[in-house]
Amino acid sequence: MTPPASTPTGAPDLGVIDFATREDMQRVAGDPAAVAQFARQVEAQLKLIDDALREAQTKVDQTGAAYDLARTAAEEARGTVDQLEADATILRDNATLSDETVGMLVQRMRSGSYVVPPELGVFLSVDPHDDLLYQYGVVSALSVNESELSALAEATAIEIDRLLDSAEVARDEAERLEDEAETAKTDAVAAQQWLTSQLNIAENNQNVLADILRELGYNVAPTSYLSTMIATRQTLLASPPGAVNALGFAAPMANATISSPFGPRTHPVNGGSAMHYGTDFVTGGTCGVTIYAVAAGTVTYSGWLGTYGNHIEIMLADGTRISYSHIADGGLGVRVGERVVAGQAIALAGTTGLSTGCHLHLEVVVAGQPIDAMGWLTARGL
Ligand SMILES: [Zn+2]
Numbered sequence: 001m002t003p004p005a006s007t008p009t010g011a012p013d014l015g016v017i018d019f020a021t022r023e024d025m026q027r028v029a030g031d032p033a034a035v036a037q038f039a040r041q042v043e044a045q046l047k048l049i050d051d052a053l054r055e056a057q058t059k060v061d062q063t064g065a066a067y068d069l070a071r072t073a074a075e076e077a078r079g080t081v082d083q084l085e086a087d088a089t090i091l092r093d094n095a096t097l098s099d100e101t102v103g104m105l106v107q108r109m110r111s112g113s114y115v116v117p118p119e120l121g122v123f124l125s126v127d128p129h130d131d132l133l134y135q136y137g138v139v140s141a142l143s144v145n146e147s148e149l150s151a152l153a154e155a156t157a158i159e160i161d162r163l164l165d166s167a168e169v170a171r172d173e174a175e176r177l178e179d180e181a182e183t184a185k186t187d188a189v190a191a192q193q194w195l196t197s198q199l200n201i202a203e204n205n206q207n208v209l210a211d212i213l214r215e216l217g218y219n220v221a222p223t224s225y226l227s228t229m230i231a232t233r234q235t236l237l238a239s240p241p242g243a244v245n246a247l248g249f250a251a252p253m254a255n256a257t258i259s260s261p262f263g264p265r266t267h268p269v270n271g272g273s274a275m276h277y278g279t280d281f282v283t284g285g286t287c288g289v290t291i292y293a294v295a296a297g298t299v300t301y302s303g304w305l306g307t308y309g310n311h312i313e314i315m316l317a318d319g320t321r322i323s324y325s326h327i328a329d330g331g332l333g334v335r336v337g338e339r340v341v342a343g344q345a346i347a348l349a350g351t352t353g354l355s356t357g358c359h360l361h362l363e364v365v366v367a368g369q370p371i372d373a374m375g376w377l378t379a380r381g382l
Helices: 022-028 032-110 118-124 129-142 146-215 225-238 373-378
Strands: 257-260 263-266 273-276 279-282 290-292 297-304 310-315 321-332 345-349 360-366 369-371
Touching: 022 032, 022 146, 032 146, 032 297, 146 225, 146 297, 225 321, 225 345, 297 321, 310 345, 360 373, 369 373
Parallel strands: none
Antiparallel strands: 257 279, 263 273, 279 360, 290 345, 297 310, 310 321, 321 345, 321 360, 360 369
16 A cells, blocks of 8 residues: 555545455454554555545645636736727727818818917827827817827827737737636646546545444544535435426526626625626525536536635536536535536535625636626526
């Protein structure tokens, strides 16, 4: 039972441990010293299982937190790119409009039908682009003389170039951060897969080891980390499914109401204004209520995700991703890589991550973009 040199967590790999069996127990029967030594070995193996699972869980939590940070950074960087491009577009549109107006006014000046008011000179101290937007608007409305206008047009063109150059740099940075987020997600999912593999081995051995100890007259620690995880999962697997409609979809929570819809809002925790990319569901005594899979699919994430808390993501056959967040600690009932059916009980609601109270935060992501989950659900008869 020598652990391998390294595993993803640094903890022993349960897969290489030669677990004690009933045959081993029979072999030592009748020799008190051998029985005592055997019992210590079984106790050590039970502790090893718990340690290995805790460390695997820690790795899931750490990689999940890192992924959450990486994807937030990537989203912010993408927002900067969008803002710079939008500024450049506004400036260019204004400039185009103004060019037309200016042409007309210049003709009127030449024909003597328009005299430039001297106070307009004040608008021509060009520079920061916010002022440029304003100045171009004023000039287009009132106009001045030809050389001042061409100076302003030139400054505007320079500012548009500067914005586009900045957008280019910001875009490179956003792409780099998006790659990092993708790598962080791969790491997080790998940690979840590792935990699953260790759980499977643990489930097959823990009960046998505990039974052996009891038969030898030893006490077995009543609650272990594994017991909690397995109990939730088995409870959920045995739960009656949620109602599935004629189109093959199910409500994520029975008798739920929406406590916060998709869209811009003031964040309930940090008070800042933020886009709410999900729909929040609550029901009577939300803490611990069952969450159902809205649609059939494959579990692509089941673990910690920073501000999202315990998080499950399920990918549908058409690539749509539906995720369920703020799940209770120990409330994850499905494992990464598993197939689920619509209406399957998958989790217990909680308030983990950045959350003020028990609720389900449901997100629907189509082609990489979060959309209003209610529109999606309504279109599917929910
Ligand atoms: Zn929410």
